[in-house]
Amino acid sequence: MIDLHLHTTASDGRSAPLDLVREAAAAGLSTIAITDHDTLAAIPEACAAATASALECIAGIEITAVHAGRDIHVLGYFLRLDDPDLTVFLDRQRALRRARVNEILGRLDRLGVAVDRSEIDRRAGEPGRAVGRPAIAAALVAAGRARDIADAFDRFLSEGRPAFVPREGASPEEVFDRIARAGGLSSLAHPGKMGRDHSIADWAAAGLRALEVFHPDHSPADQARYQQMASVLDLLMTGGSDYHGPGSGRTAGLGHSVLPRADFDRLRARAAA
Ligand code: AMP
Ligand code: ZN
Ligand code: FE
Ligand code: FE
Numbered sequence: 001m002i003d004l005h006l007h008t009t010a011s012d013g014r015s016a017p018l019d020l021v022r023e024a025a026a027a028g029l030s031t032i033a034i035t036d037h038d039t040l041a042a043i044p045e046a047c048a049a050a051t052a053s054a055l056e057c058i059a060g061i062e063i064t065a066v067h068a069g070r071d072i073h074v075l076g077y078f079l080r081l082d083d084p085d086l087t088v089f090l091d092r093q094r095a096l097r098r099a100r101v102n103e104i105l106g107r108l109d110r111l112g113v114a115v116d117r118s119e120i121d122r123r124a125g126e127p128g129r130a131v132g133r134p135a136i137a138a139a140l141v142a143a144g145r146a147r148d149i150a151d152a153f154d155r156f157l158s159e160g161r162p163a164f165v166p167r168e169g170a171s172p173e174e175v176f177d178r179i180a181r182a183g184g185l186s187s188l189a190h191p192g193k194m195g196r197d198h199s200i201a202d203w204a205a206a207g208l209r210a211l212e213v214f215h216p217d218h219s220p221a222d223q224a225r226y227q228q229m230a231s232v233l234d235l236l237m238t239g240g241s242d243y244h245g246p247g248s249g250r251t252a253g254l255g256h257s258v259l260p261r262a263d264f265d266r267l268r269a270r271a272a273a
Helices: 017-026 043-052 084-110 118-124 133-142 149-157 172-181 197-205 220-233 261-272
Strands: 002-006 031-034 056-067 070-077 185-188 210-214 236-239
Touching: 002 017, 002 056, 002 070, 002 236, 002 261, 017 031, 017 043, 031 043, 043 056, 056 084, 056 172, 070 172, 084 118, 084 133, 084 172, 118 133, 133 149, 172 185, 172 197, 185 236, 185 261, 197 220, 210 220, 220 236, 236 261
Parallel strands: 002 031, 031 056, 185 210, 210 236
Antiparallel strands: 056 070, 070 185
């Protein structure tokens, strides 16, 4: 089973890299890609451990771009880890994340919602670590201001809610280009959650290489639509569980929405070409 969308504690996953690899092996996966938000920090450790357990491991990422004021998640696969331009770009992405988290905490403060930020600040200080709203959601739960992570997003953190802060960042086109320059293939993450179908043809023309067709939040109709779109636009297909670990507020387990072997073989062949 091939699962190309997994998060670790380097971003907002709950499983440390080595734990994730153990869980992946126990779930019977054969190929994994680590795709943390805006960081490659978990990959050396995770992929070394995976390879030692005969698990194939792809260097991946999920980069947040901004289009018309909305977040667009772009996956990258088969990246060179030591690409200097990509390293500088990701450092900046993480600095923007820290600034946004600070702004959100400031808003909560002005709303009179006190949370303990020491854990968030500790994480933000670790090199290579990408912080984000899930860490604030956890602090809101700990402070008794939300029942669980999903409730914290619904009450405070989602777009349109009182502590929401819009993001600044690179355009999708810039992100496709940066992934390509680092030797990688870009894939549009969970398009069914983004409501941007009308932009996909433009993005395919601008360098997007694949669509994440298989994702736990996609209905059978979504999956069929993106399969068709990929075929018409000559895009590759990717898929995975978007696993964030136990207690993350996301329900799909490892190995949910796996990628068919034939699609993975096409992806790998295109990456090597
Ligand atoms: P950020 O990276 O700060 O924009 O936070 C976005 C991340 O929060 C996503 O990648 C999800 O993992 C998580 N997330 C977004 N909405 C929810 C939700 N309603 N419940 C749980 N997790 C969520
Ligand atoms: Zn996430
Ligand atoms: Fe995502
Ligand atoms: Fe993800």
